[in-house]
Amino acid sequence: MTVDSPLRRAHQEWIGNVRPEGLLVSVPALELAQASVDRNPMAIHRAFLDLLPRDRRGDPIPRLPGFAQFAESVLGWPMDFYGAPPESLHTFLETYREDLRPTAALLDLDGDVLIVVDETRADFDAPPKVEARGWNASPYARLERLLRETGHPVGVLASREAIRLIYAPKGESSAYATFKISEMASVQGRILLGALHMLLGRERLYNGRPYERLHGILRKSREFQNDVSTKLARQVLEALYALLRGFQEANDYVHGALLKETLARNPNEVYGGLLTVLMRLVFLLYAEDRGLMPAA
Numbered sequence: 001m002t003v004d005s006p007l008r009r010a011h012q013e014w015i016g017n018v019r020p021e022g023l024l025v026s027v028p029a030l031e032l033a034q035a036s037v038d039r040n041p042m043a044i045h046r047a048f049l050d051l052l053p054r055d056r057r058g059d060p061i062p063r064l065p066g067f068a069q070f071a072e073s074v075l076g077w078p079m080d081f082y083g084a085p086p087e088s089l090h091t092f093l094e095t096y097r098e099d100l101r102p103t104a105a106l107l108d109l110d111g112d113v114l115i116v117v118d119e120t121r122a123d124f125d126a127p128p129k130v131e132a133r134g135w136n137a138s139p140y141a142r143l144e145r146l147l148r149e150t151g152h153p154v155g156v157l158a159s160r161e162a163i164r165l166i167y168a169p170k171g172e173s174s175a176y177a178t179f180k181i182s183e184m185a186s187v188q189g190r191i192l193l194g195a196l197h198m199l200l201g202r203e204r205l206y207n208g209r210p211y212e213r214l215h216g217i218l219r220k221s222r223e224f225q226n227d228v229s230t231k232l233a234r235q236v237l238e239a240l241y242a243l244l245r246g247f248q249e250a251n252d253y254v255h256g257a258l259l260k261e262t263l264a265r266n267p268n269e270v271y272g273g274l275l276t277v278l279m280r281l282v283f284l285l286y287a288e289d290r291g292l293m294p295a296a
Contacts, residue, residue: 010037014195022175024167025199029220033212035204038194045190048074052185062182067118067158068104074193076202082106082116089113091149098134100146102155108205112215115155117143122161124178140176144168154215156200165199167218243274 011027014037038044051069052060064070071077085105092099106114117139121128124140135142139157147155147168157164161181168174179196183189198204199214210216247270251258262269 007031007036010039010191014191017192018177018179018195020175020177022167022173023221023225024165024175024177025217026221026224028224029211029217032220033208033217035198035212035217037191037198039191041190041194041197044074044197045193048193049185052181060185062185063160064158064163064181065160067116067156067163070158070163071106071116075197075200077106078202078206081108085113085115089115089150089152091146093135093145096135100135100142100149102143102146106205108215109207109213110210110215112154113150113152114205114214115143115147115150115152117146117155117157119157119159122159124157124159124162124164140164140166144174147174154218163196165196169219169222172222239278240271240275243278244271247274 008027008031011030015025015027048070049060051065051073053063053065055061068079068082071082072079083104085102089105090099090101102115103118104116106116108114119139121139123138125138127136127138127141137145139159143155143157143166147153147166148170151170153167153169155166155168157166162178163181164176164178166174166176179192180189184193184196199217204212204214204217207213211220247259259270
């Protein structure tokens, strides 16, 4: 039985608010890395607000002037390791006759590269409204392709309105989490800023053991998920065989009358039907555990 610790609840809270697409980070990997979210990061929040432009009354306007400023002032990135990407960090799309290149790159402690694209368009998932030469794809699709092709699976897509952390390892499904500037600028959104700082802050990139740093957390999250999937598959098979034995015993008890017609018509129907029932039960139990089922 998993202990529902305050640390676990804090991770579940920010993950629930951000709602990542795909498997980006898992709570067990974050716990293993001893990563914690500062729920009230006053200094970080103040540094973040100081970056934002002001309206006539002096109130902050939630629009990021540039990611480099955010990386230095809020995340604490060492700017000696951040800047123009090396010439090798690109991929040429022969089909579209287009060269994909990042805006900047950060070299971390393990020699891995974190690719950054500072995008002017607000919508990461929409292609340009005006037909462009080359590959007419969304900013997210372009960066995802660049990450896969270069073999450096971690990237950041930034605009004035949002920051998106992307994980796209070659041969695996991609995942991302989007942190909106307007939400992080609010008092209620401090936990989101704290979560982003926990993942992308200087300490997470340069301190601790490999599994405690960002690339390690992302890799471990996939490993934990694979372990869970393997265990679940084994448990489903065990339950399936138990059900099959129960049906066989019931059928033997009535001298074959229970399944006679079904076995004569389609012997695989019994196996397929029981497997369908089990998978539906797994789905319902998962939804219930996540509070997605109605209370009454």
